[in-house]
Amino acid sequence: MNVFIVHAHPEPRSFTAAMKDVAVATLAGAGHGVVVSDLYAMGFDPIAKAADFSGRADPDYLVYALEQRHAYENGGLAPDIAAEVAKLKACDLLLLSFPLYWFSVPAILKGWIDRVLISGLTYGGKRFYDRGGLVGKKATVAMTLGGRPHMFGPDAIHGELETMLRPLLRGTLYYTGMDVLPPFYAYHVPYIGHDARVAMLERYRGHLLALEAAAPLVFPRLDEFDERLYPRRTP
């Protein structure tokens, strides 16, 4: 596999960065190609804006998704976006590596999603979910969080963690057609000591080695809906 790791943490010596380094070593050691975009180290610009495009379809009024499509077809994407799009197209597995900020990704990574998962390539019209533009690729998430496992679950204070992550796992990664492999959650990271961290990295190593064979998360498929996207009545 060609693995593309998109990593976002403001502290280069963070545990999240250590996890990213474990992912690089483990996946490369298993014979996979590994490319990393370290968004903070790159100074990645997360703001979706008019200057992301040259040769606009409509220079007077910005509809971001329309300009993404137009620029992708006409070679008008800003160079920093085009470079990320090339890495995305070349990968078999996209791995997002980040600390959970407000039950979501840090803004710099949200901006990577907003700017790089371009309309026209990753989705468009009825091309989404299992008909998305990135069908055939896989994606997954490795994240650190302050919470503990018992804070997540059907009766837990924050509900199911995968429900909190629905906009990312289903609304973003699966939306583009990618198979979403089971996420890795490193719980309680700011509060645990050295030995627990070492054990967690070891557990992450095992998770990474089993990832290629893991069953993807199950989400709705478009053939369960009619052409206007109403649910089909089962006979």
Add this chain to the structure above:
Amino acid sequence: MNVFIVHAHPEPRSFTAAMKDVAVATLAGAGHGVVVSDLYAMGFDPIAKAADFSGRADPDYLVYALEQRHAYENGGLAPDIAAEVAKLKACDLLLLSFPLYWFSVPAILKGWIDRVLISGLTYGGKRFYDRGGLVGKKATVAMTLGGRPHMFGPDAIHGELETMLRPLLRGTLYYTGMDVLPPFYAYHVPYIGHDARVAMLERYRGHLLALEAAAPLVFPRLDEFDERLYPRRTP
């Protein structure tokens, strides 16, 4: 009420901006104070980073939430953050105004959340949900999206819209203790014509005028959980 509108759209003449203008006129017309942070117009920097703080608690290793708390207590927040925090503290109602990007807020608004909803003020330790730091304030959301109403619901292709928005409504706004008032969803905006847009703005005006009296969304309360945040067994 003092209303604080945080608006994020890259096109100043967008329908989302027209909604923001309607909110300003309607709420001011009803006698409320209104302050707007137009994040694109301000060139707001969304990236959480070491330079957000002067006089670090630990200058060698960045734990973002710890530095937020330290800087808030010691006057060390970057001026752009401090200015937003002052507006937040002065408001009775926070209104987030944005187009839905990937079932979430645009990165520039995610960065406002990451940087402005600081630990120490808005939450910390066991102070979250109905014990959060912003208890007594209200918050709501007004957003535009491409999808249509029938694409959201229990059996719909994307599931419940409020479930997709859980990290924002519950995991962010309610997390800080604010009562979350019913959101306003402007569906299908890129595909509708002038008359439908005018009608939608009129519906939004009515929504805004009814907002102060609206019942907040219902979320779990901390007294349903024990001191370790396990669910209490009901007798």
